[in-house]
Amino acid sequence: MSSDTMGAARRPVITAWSAVSPFGMGRAAFVEGMHEGGETAVRIDREQWQVPDERARLVPGFSPRAALGRKGTRSMDRVTGLAVSAVGALLDDAERNREVATGDRGAVVLGTTTGSAQSMMDFTRDSLTGEQPYFVDPAQMPNTVMNCAAGQCAIRHRIKGPNATIAGGRLAGLLALNYARRLLGAGRAEAVLCGSAEEYSNERAWLEWHTRGDEEKPALLGEGAGMLLLEPEESVAAEHVLAEVLAVESGVFAEGRLPMVLGSRLRRAMDRAGVDPSQVWAAVPCGAGDVLGERERGVLAEVFGTAALERVRNTELFGDASAASVSLQIASVLAVAEQTPDVAGRVAVVTAVERDGGTGCALLRLR
Known part of the structure; x- marks a missing residue:
């Protein structure tokens, strides 16, 4: 499980980043939140969430439609909306970002836990409780596969290179970063949008509640998505390297x-x-x-x-x-x-x- 050694010529560098988090949407909100601090936990709205939690750290006012508009978001689940929003925020942060990271030369690597537990369990529940097992909403089917969010990131932002989803819980971002390094090292892409995403949902909250061990302290669940732009060092001017x-x-x-x-x-x-x-x-x-x-x-x-x-x-x-x-x-x-x-x-x-x-x-x- 060790990472491959990269030659110095293909060593990856981070040239841009963005995040969607309890601090708000985008890089500027994240920087301000990290420096200013301030409580991000909010009381659970019982009309929206049916969960055992009293509080959670949510992206303020987030919904896919509010963040991305009406087009293409009617059946989009929350984790997909978070990931697509983080990619969009990074691409919009500087003109250069969209130029180098989209089209044939760009790739997407997204870390996840399971995709959307909410979408998977809702779809399964409908197949069991409906009049017939096939009386389900076909528009929800894409949300039940783990790579839905990464695919939507590529489709909506016109990224035509390799597209990968890496599952790993808290390690997902590390595993995605290593996969992105390997794509660059092998010359499979010239730029990789690499990150990870997690949603807050009814089903995730209950899964966490029921699987928590006796020795584990109840944690305030959070959500968000972080995205990095990785490029080979030799192809980037020094002023762009972070x-x-x-x-x-x-x-x-x-x-x-x-x-x-x-x-x-x-x-x-x-x-x-x-x-x-x-x-x-x-x-x-x-x-x-x-x-x-x-x-x-x-x-x-x-x-x-x-x-x-x-x-x-x-x-x-x-x-x-x-x-x-x-x-x-x-x-x-x-x-x-x-x-x-x-x-x-x-x-x-x-x-x-x-x-x-x-x-x-x-x-x-x-x-």
Whole structure:
């Protein structure tokens, strides 16, 4: 599960990013939210949501139709709307972004948990409760497949290159980032829109509620989507480069073995990238609100020191964003670095842990 080593000539760099999050729509809202802080949790509207939660961290006022207009959104589910909105926000942020990331040369890699649990379960329920099993809404069928959101991102924004969906829960953003690196390294695309998305829904809330272990603290669920534009370094002028992707590593741990496995992944990533722990400016965990999250922070503090954990704050304000976590963590690093002097050349680490035994990390060198 280790990442392939990329030649320096094809090493990917991040040239743009955007996010849809509890801070609001787009990059500017995210930067402001990260720097200003402020509570993002809202009380659940019982007319809209039938969930066990009292509060959640939702994208303010979001619906696919409100964000994207009436055309093509009648049957669009929430996770697809979040992903399509994040891609659109990135492409609209600078004229260059749309030029390099769309058409035949662009690709999409999107991380997810399962796609939309709400769409899958609604469609299945209709087939079981209807007069006949086939009395279902055919317009809802595309939403039940995991790659619906990535496909809609490409269709609506005219991205004609490779299109991939990677499932991995909290690790989804890391796995998508590594897949995007491999696409660029193999010359399959000249630019990749890479990110991950997660929706808040009735079914997700109940799934989380019923599968939470006795030792796990109830977490405020969040939602959102983060999107990065990755390009090969040699094809980009230096002024467009925000960060260099040095390494991505992932692994699997058995019960009680997270510290050992995550520590080994961090050491492997640093060895591959030629990075010393003293060069790490910030370490950003995924913020799992349970014993795994505590152990994740403990590993990072041991390897990099507690000061590294304090440099990118307010990440808890987008809650347990599941599949969207890593992409929002990377967006957080870029947002804070944007307004922090003297970080050029320093390294940021993002990590993730998942209760099914997955863990991993990514190293970014800021420019």
